[in-house]
Amino acid sequence: MNPILEVRDLHVHFDTVDGTVHAVNGVSLDLFAGETLGVVGESGSGKSVSMMSLLRLIPQPPGRIVSGSARFRPASGDLDLLSLGKREMAAIRGNRIGFIFQDPMSSLNPLLTIGDQIRESIEQHTSKRDAQARRRAIQLLDQVGIPDPEARYRNYPHQFSGGMRQRVMIAIAIACDPDIVIADEPTTALDVTVQAQIVDLMNRLSADLGIAVIWISHDLGVVAGIAHHLLVMYGGTVVEYGAVDQLYAHPRHPYTIGLLGALPKLHVNEDELVNISGTPPSLFSPPQQCPFEPRCPWAFETCLNSQPPLFDISPDTGSRHASACWYDLDRDKPRASGQPVAEWDKEDATL
Amino acid sequence: MTDTGNAAAFVRVRGLKQHFPITRGVIFSRKIGAVRAVDDISFDIPQGETLGLVGESGCGKSTTGRSVLRLYRPTAGSVTIGDLEISALSERQLRAERPKMQMIFQDSYSSLNPRHSVAKIVAEPLIIQGHNNAAQVRERVQQLLELVGLEPEHMKRYPHEFSGGQRQRIGIARALALNPQFVVCDEPISALDVSIQAQVVNLLVRLQRELGLTYLFIAHDLSMVRHISHRIAVMYLGKIMELARYDELFQNPMHPYTQSLMSAVPIPEPEVEKSRSRILLKGDVPSPANPPSGCVFSTRCPFATERCQREVPQPRQLRPGHTVACHNVDDPAVAEDIRLSGHKIVSSLQDAASSGPDRVFASALPGGAS
Amino acid sequence: MRIDALDKSGLRSPLQRFLKLILRDKAGLFGVILFGFIIVVAVLAPYVAPHDPVQQNLRISRQPPAWHEDGSWEHPLGTDNLGRDMLSRIIYGSRVSLTVGFLGVVIASSIGLLLGMVAGYVGGRTDNIIMGVANLFLAIPYLLLVVVVAAVLGRSLLNVILIFGFTNAPLFVRITRGEVLRIRKSGYVESAIGLGASQARILFDHILPNLIGPLLTVATFEMSGMIFYEAGLGFLGLSVPPGIPSWGNMLAAGRQYIQFSPWIAAFPGLAIVCTSLSMNLLGDWLRDLLDPKIRRSAS
Numbered sequence A: 001m002n003p004i005l006e007v008r009d010l011h012v013h014f015d016t017v018d019g020t021v022h023a024v025n026g027v028s029l030d031l032f033a034g035e036t037l038g039v040v041g042e043s044g045s046g047k048s049v050s051m052m053s054l055l056r057l058i059p060q061p062p063g064r065i066v067s068g069s070a071r072f073r074p075a076s077g078d079l080d081l082l083s084l085g086k087r088e089m090a091a092i093r094g095n096r097i098g099f100i101f102q103d104p105m106s107s108l109n110p111l112l113t114i115g116d117q118i119r120e121s122i123e124q125h126t127s128k129r130d131a132q133a134r135r136r137a138i139q140l141l142d143q144v145g146i147p148d149p150e151a152r153y154r155n156y157p158h159q160f161s162g163g164m165r166q167r168v169m170i171a172i173a174i175a176c177d178p179d180i181v182i183a184d185e186p187t188t189a190l191d192v193t194v195q196a197q198i199v200d201l202m203n204r205l206s207a208d209l210g211i212a213v214i215w216i217s218h219d220l221g222v223v224a225g226i227a228h229h230l231l232v233m234y235g236g237t238v239v240e241y242g243a244v245d246q247l248y249a250h251p252r253h254p255y256t257i258g259l260l261g262a263l264p265k266l267h268v269n270e271d272e273l274v275n276i277s278g279t280p281p282s283l284f285s286p287p288q289q290c291p292f293e294p295r296c297p298w299a300f301e302t303c304l305n306s307q308p309p310l311f312d313i314s315p316d317t318g319s320r321h322a323s324a325c326w327y328d329l330d331r332d333k334p335r336a337s338g339q340p341v342a343e344w345d346k347e348d349a350t351l
Numbered sequence B: 001m002t003d004t005g006n007a008a009a010f011v012r013v014r015g016l017k018q019h020f021p022i023t024r025g026v027i028f029s030r031k032i033g034a035v036r037a038v039d040d041i042s043f044d045i046p047q048g049e050t051l052g053l054v055g056e057s058g059c060g061k062s063t064t065g066r067s068v069l070r071l072y073r074p075t076a077g078s079v080t081i082g083d084l085e086i087s088a089l090s091e092r093q094l095r096a097e098r099p100k101m102q103m104i105f106q107d108s109y110s111s112l113n114p115r116h117s118v119a120k121i122v123a124e125p126l127i128i129q130g131h132n133n134a135a136q137v138r139e140r141v142q143q144l145l146e147l148v149g150l151e152p153e154h155m156k157r158y159p160h161e162f163s164g165g166q167r168q169r170i171g172i173a174r175a176l177a178l179n180p181q182f183v184v185c186d187e188p189i190s191a192l193d194v195s196i197q198a199q200v201v202n203l204l205v206r207l208q209r210e211l212g213l214t215y216l217f218i219a220h221d222l223s224m225v226r227h228i229s230h231r232i233a234v235m236y237l238g239k240i241m242e243l244a245r246y247d248e249l250f251q252n253p254m255h256p257y258t259q260s261l262m263s264a265v266p267i268p269e270p271e272v273e274k275s276r277s278r279i280l281l282k283g284d285v286p287s288p289a290n291p292p293s294g295c296v297f298s299t300r301c302p303f304a305t306e307r308c309q310r311e312v313p314q315p316r317q318l319r320p321g322h323t324v325a326c327h328n329v330d331d332p333a334v335a336e337d338i339r340l341s342g343h344k345i346v347s348s349l350q351d352a353a354s355s356g357p358d359r360v361f362a363s364a365l366p367g368g369a370s
Numbered sequence C: 001m002r003i004d005a006l007d008k009s010g011l012r013s014p015l016q017r018f019l020k021l022i023l024r025d026k027a028g029l030f031g032v033i034l035f036g037f038i039i040v041v042a043v044l045a046p047y048v049a050p051h052d053p054v055q056q057n058l059r060i061s062r063q064p065p066a067w068h069e070d071g072s073w074e075h076p077l078g079t080d081n082l083g084r085d086m087l088s089r090i091i092y093g094s095r096v097s098l099t100v101g102f103l104g105v106v107i108a109s110s111i112g113l114l115l116g117m118v119a120g121y122v123g124g125r126t127d128n129i130i131m132g133v134a135n136l137f138l139a140i141p142y143l144l145l146v147v148v149v150a151a152v153l154g155r156s157l158l159n160v161i162l163i164f165g166f167t168n169a170p171l172f173v174r175i176t177r178g179e180v181l182r183i184r185k186s187g188y189v190e191s192a193i194g195l196g197a198s199q200a201r202i203l204f205d206h207i208l209p210n211l212i213g214p215l216l217t218v219a220t221f222e223m224s225g226m227i228f229y230e231a232g233l234g235f236l237g238l239s240v241p242p243g244i245p246s247w248g249n250m251l252a253a254g255r256q257y258i259q260f261s262p263w264i265a266a267f268p269g270l271a272i273v274c275t276s277l278s279m280n281l282l283g284d285w286l287r288d289l290l291d292p293k294i295r296r297s298a299s
């Protein structure tokens, strides 16, 4: 099966007064129809920038998509998102690819009713008009679990709570039956109890409607409950990718291992939490070595000299797994030469 | 009213209320209501222990911390720290007693003056309390920076030149400058990345051990609170719903709200996440300006009865060291349901404890760094 | 240590960064240079002005600028209806404009800072009263005030400065109060209170230094406004007495000759526009320079 979205070697830079920020340094990923891909990593690791640049939603300038391709294969064709014109992009954005942001208040217009905002996006992308569009909007509100949708249709954003606004954002994102929804930390600003409601809703919607979801988060707990595959980012690169069951049980990149260890457990006492000492890499120079090397307990010479490609370490069970680490954590020794490199990272193969 | 009747309590809070008036009108403003941010809460913290305070946004956790330190003047109630009745001090006495109690703030960015250097920020408490010998102040600042793991050469830099975790350490150094005995930590790690959170939490735990500090640790992350606290209070809309030792609370969550919180905490464990038992609450937290009558949780509680809408439940000690404010936990009609739902949630969480990643991060670097 | 090495490479040095910052905003840089030039000329007026600005010479009245066929380099910008050197008058006129702008802003911002800080810091009834009075002041049309004062006390530079100072104070009161309220709620003030800091310390060590940035920016915009209005009053004959060379007075005098000797009105007009423009650009530039968010983003 071909992935519905296939990103290859994406590089994004920002030109600032301080120098060039190498925000995304060669991100590749596959997203399959109907699956949810979790993207985790710490603040500044390039999660938002890499996903938003696919929709050309980063400010340009200072942002600059330096290279890469993003093949998007909806039912109707096969196109490269990064080489689309402004017009064509506008036709895809909000239509074939929906998006949800962290802060729903700033993405909703405070002067328009909730209903009008949903209807507007329906009318922009479909042939539905007036009463028909209105019916669809009410149906969407109902679908995302807003009680009494007919009455709520006429409310303004400030009359909604944070959780309900996020539901409205979801309604807008799915209004045109998109193939993909990109959700950038949609629950970070919400309370855990409300977050649980939203996660539950998204799980149901994506299963019912067959939407592929890219769910950006910094919380390994949240994505565990929603994602099929997980992409771990560090310093603008992908350090590990794999099926969630595989990845949480057998993490094979030191950073992922550290992240999992840094979370306190709900039912075990620990003396001390795992402390990943040091700070994330500066992005002012292009990576020439493993970005995690300064903080990595397994680091050795090779890590200093070149940046590791994503090695294919998929287990026999058939699930996918790849790790960008020079150290082979399965055998506990530096990676033997001749190791296969994940298919999408072929050009970088240096072993 | 008292939760444990612990005679050795170092910090003792009784019937604390903090209401903020809602006013209307300009020159002749009048009060048209009140936000009941904290509404009659009581707890004790023994010396050298940590009380965790959890709850959803807006439930009054920060307000509690601030009223306890008298950064606000409480509407009612008393606060005693050591043998000092904080709520009865005059402004002047209070200023002199401030060094004993300190606060670490959630937002390390706004709590450090952007125009002051790190040296000035950390020295300010000493200067305020009248330490004038420049050499001594300097030495103490260096000592404090070392204590929180910063380098002496960081003194000349400004807050914006540090990462979030480092800024939080500067805040901690500042709070510890005057050798406080009691520290309120208001979500000191919420704004930090997971990999940095551990650094700060480990530091706080180490400092508690070394300096015998007493903490009120505020957070909305149950698992972090469990890690750092000796006892945990669960707050909802200005009231404490449940208070117990950390292990007791997680073995035996009695209050339906505690149960729903526990069931909503995301667990980094796909198997558990997909199969665990949850209480999905309906709707959102009501406004504290207009709280529901009776039990404040009754509007969202899956077990609420007609009595809950009428009567305010008082905290009752139902097990050793475990107080709950709920009518229904021993009401024959629903008690069994509540107990069962708690049991299901706990056992699905215990599954998470049995599995986990097959590799652990070797914290100690071979080079001996950190 | 290796982390440090990683940090530094690819990062611009402080000097490079400063230069880049200044050069990035070309319009701002132009404003700074222009403004600096105007100040220098005003200060050194007696040395740079080629003639005495009040020296009349009716024989050469309304002589066109030098590049005109009837002009001469003796009077580069020509002469006015009384044969006074335009260039010298404009140079001296800048002193009036800048004095009004500068002192007006100093008075307005001092009053504003004081009352704004009291209103914001003390709050309650005091705040309500101060803001009530400030709003009342804002409602008085300043032109009316000027006419009344000019009628009662006569035309003088001091009156204009005082009127500008007082009528503009409410704006500074508002801005200061807003900033004080914001800073007072900020974590670092709360943390200082938590340490037992005195009121004076909080006001002078924490609130005041953080007010300077926003106020400086507003001050430049206000100054440009005052210069503009002073010229307007001069044009209406309500500012400094007619004998003193000021741009407003020159503009008023040039009005009658606009058809045949347009330069008499045009040059003072140009001077007003340039000064105003330079200050607005300077204000924008200062605001960007003082705002760390803008300072650190887009190039």
Ligand SMILES: Nc1ncnc2c1ncn2[C@@H]1O[C@H](COP(=O)(O)OP(=O)(O)OP(=O)(O)O)[C@@H](O)[C@H]1O
Pocket: A014, A015, A016, A021, A023, A041, A042, A043, A044, A045, A046, A047, A048, A049, A050, A059, A062, A063, A218, A283, C297, C298
């Ligand atoms: N407009 C911009 N100008 C300059 N640099 C930028 C800009 N936007 C993002 N960056 C930089 O790009 C890098 C990646 O940022 P990004 O927003 O993708 O991080 P993130 O992983 O989404 O983090 P977070 O969890 O904080 O949202 C960061 O170093 C950031 O400083």
Ligand SMILES: Nc1ncnc2c1ncn2[C@@H]1O[C@H](COP(=O)(O)OP(=O)(O)OP(=O)(O)O)[C@@H](O)[C@H]1O
Pocket: B020, B035, B036, B037, B055, B056, B057, B058, B059, B060, B061, B062, B063, B064, B220, B288
């Ligand atoms: N100074 C104030 N004046 C009026 N209302 C206030 C004030 N401070 C807090 N409140 C209100 O009191 C309630 C409790 O606020 P508080 O900041 O204590 O919540 P919290 O539990 O700390 O939330 P969070 O997790 O978001 O920090 C909120 O509804 C808030 O709006």
Ligand SMILES: [Mg+2]
Pocket: A047, A048, A049, A184
């Ligand atoms: Mg982001």
Ligand SMILES: [Mg+2]
Pocket: B061, B062, B063, B186, B187
């Ligand atoms: Mg708070």
